Amino acid sequence: MITALAVGLIASLAGCKQQQVEETETTVQKIVLLDETLSPTEADETVMALTPDGPLLPSVEGVSAEYTDPIPDYLRPGMQHPVVVKLQERLMMLGFMDTDEPTDLYGDVTMNAVKIYQRQNKLAQDGVIGPNTLKAILSPEAKYYAAQKEDEGDDIGRIQQRLYELGYLATADMVTGHFGDSTETAVKKMQEVNALDQDGKVGRKTMNLLYSEEVKPNMLSFGETSDVVLAAQKRLKLLGYMTSEPDGNYGNDTVMAVKQFQSRNDQVVDGYLGPSTRIALNSDMAVPNGLRLGDSGDTISKVQDMLSKLGYIHSGNVTGYYGEITENAVKLFQRTNNLSVDGAVGAQTMAMLTGGGAKRAPANAPRQTTGSSGSSSGGRTQTGGSSSSSGGGMPNTGTASGSASALISVAKSKLGSPYVWGAKGPNSFDCSGFVYWCLNQVGVRQSYITSSGWRSVGRYTKITSFSNLRAGDIIVVSGHVGIVAEGGTVVDASSGNGRVVHRSLSSWWRNNFICGWRIFG
Known part of the structure; x- marks a missing residue:
């Protein structure tokens, strides 16, 4: 017997089938060009007649029935x-x-995602999928996410938090x-400043811009x-982030110092002195700077130049x-200037470097010169014989040892966390928060960045072939x-x-692969 939810699904598939394309950058760009809100329309459908010997579910013109198990009338949490x-x-x-x-x-x-969809489309917010909700979601005319006045929910709180961080909400x-x-x-103010249509709604363009x-x-900000x-520069100097003398001018040195501070203090790394960053x-809990082995960025270049x-x-x-x-040079600098020798540039070492009274390297001391490429430069690329970003078959990721093994063990210790x-x-974690937390547990000082930020993080060895991935990447x-x-x-x-979860690197991962990063080795 055909359930109401099945009929709703099949009807929506008729209009949706031609829309199904692999989610590539081209597809995303195509969607971005759509209006942020679209008026729903009924999809044309032609449901074929059932026969005693026919499939369990009817066919829609050009679409065969996909499921052998009957679709329940309603989908509720816990169902599969x-x-x-x-x-x-x-x-x-x-x-x-x-x-x-x-x-x-x-x-x-x-x-929760369904509830937000229901809220946006003026449906009962019960989180239950019935025929009408399923058909609406799968329709090619379905509206993209857009938050607007009088909406309530955790997603609104996240938007407000970012607006506060950017200085558009005062407190x-x-x-x-x-x-x-x-x-x-x-x-509206953010949209005005950033040359977007000022409709006061948070749709695709506004949401993408927020982050x-x-x-x-x-x-x-700069300038x-x-x-x-x-005052902010003096505080950054005290904590070891400023590489120049405070002068009240928000220049490149201040931008670099603010970004470095944000990365060490769980802030969004944008270089702005917004409310959250200030x-x-x-705060008495502000984490001081501590540049060390494996770090990279403009601040490192400034230290190396000094x-x-x-x-x-x-x-x-x-x-x-x-x-x-660099670590060996810092140790020599610390030893020469009577500082604790640990090879890291903390607040005291930074103050000595930038204070004007630092001693030059002893005349008989060997100047640190270029060694292996692995110790002097970051952002290396390893293709594994393929220049394709998604090339190769399923990876033989092998086994892990040392730090890579420790990273995987930490990750597995959180299996089942919400x-x-x-x-x-x-x-609890989201995908980028999980990677951030795990790396920091094994001593990798990685700041929090979103999944899109991981596309160009730069400081590790880049893996451009899916088949060349290894355990610990x-x-x-x-x-x-x-x-x-x-x-x-x-x-x-x-x-x-x-x-x-712990699962296989299926074809979904290969088809959506952008790059990998080798943290160890």
């Missing part, structure tokens, strides 16, 4: 059915769920989870001069990567990130499963 795979795929494409390998489990994360108590007048005003490095904040900037900066001018390192080793040559958007551990796919484990598997915080 192959149709959930298609449901999750569509929710991810429309921006209601974080991108992940879809599963057949209708769990809490999927339910932290305005992060309420309710999209009221103040939030609409803040969104983009190109977003223009409503706060202290400004004020006593507030001077609160963290002036060491070079004092005779501790050859100018050819000013690379922006903190390798063994997936929560924006969570960075220790008891970080794998980056479209909208998602995970930790490669032994035997062709991956450990990741999965929105589709609603928890941290």
Whole structure:
């Protein structure tokens, strides 16, 4: 007997089948060009007649019945059915769920995404999938995610938090989870400053901009001069982040120092002195700077340049990567200037380097010069014989040892932990928060970055061939990130499963592969 949900699915497939394309950068660009809100229309469908010897489900013109198990009239949390795979795929494409390998489990994360969809489309927000909701979601005319006035939910709280960080909401108590007048005003102001249509709604373009490095904040930023900037510079200097003397001018040195501070203090790394960054900066809990082996960036280049001018390192080793040559030069500098010798540039070492009273390297001391490529430069690329970003078959990831093995063990220790958007551990995670937490547990000082940020992190060896992935690597796919484990598997915080899982590197990972990063070795 055909259930109501099955008929709804088949009808929607008639209009949706031609829309199914592999989610590539081209597809994303195509969707971006759509209006942020679309009026729903009925999809034309022609349902073929049933026969006694025919398939369990009817066919739609050009589409065969896909499922041998009857689709239940209603999908509720905890239920499993192959149709959930298609449901999750569509929710991810429309921006209601974080991108992940879809599963057949209708769990809490999927339910919450459905509730947001129902809220946006003026349906009862019960998180239950009935025929009408399923048909609406799978329709090619389905609306992309758009938050607007009077909406309520955790997603609204996340939007408000980012608006607060960017200086468009004045105080932290305005992060309420309710999209009221103040939030609409803040969104319109952000849209105005960033040359978007000022409709006060958070659709695809506005949401993408919120987390983009190109977003223009409503706060202290590059080019400004004020006593507030001077006070922040002095605090950054005290904590070991400023490589120049405070002067009240928000220049390149200040941008680098702010980014370095943000990366060490669990802030969004954007180089702006927004409310959250200023609160963290002036807190007694602010984490001081500590540049060390494996770090990279403009601040490292500045430190290396200062060491070079004092005779501790050859100018050819000013690379922006903190390798063994830089570490040895720092140790010599610390020893010569009567500092604790640990090879790391902390607040005292930075103060000595930038204070004008540092001693030059002893005349008889060997200047650190270029050694192996692995110790002096970052951002290396390893293709494994293929220049294709998705080339090769399924990877033989092998076994792990040393630090890579420790990373995988830490990752597996969190199996079953719930997936929560924006969570960075220790008891719940999203995909990028999970990688961030695991790396820091094994001593890799990696700042929190989103899955899109992992596309160009730069400091590790880049793997451009899917078949060349090894256990302990970080794998980056479209909208998602995970930790490669032994035997062709991956450990990741999965929105589709609603928890941290250990699963095979299936064809989904290969088809959506962007790159990998080799952290160790």
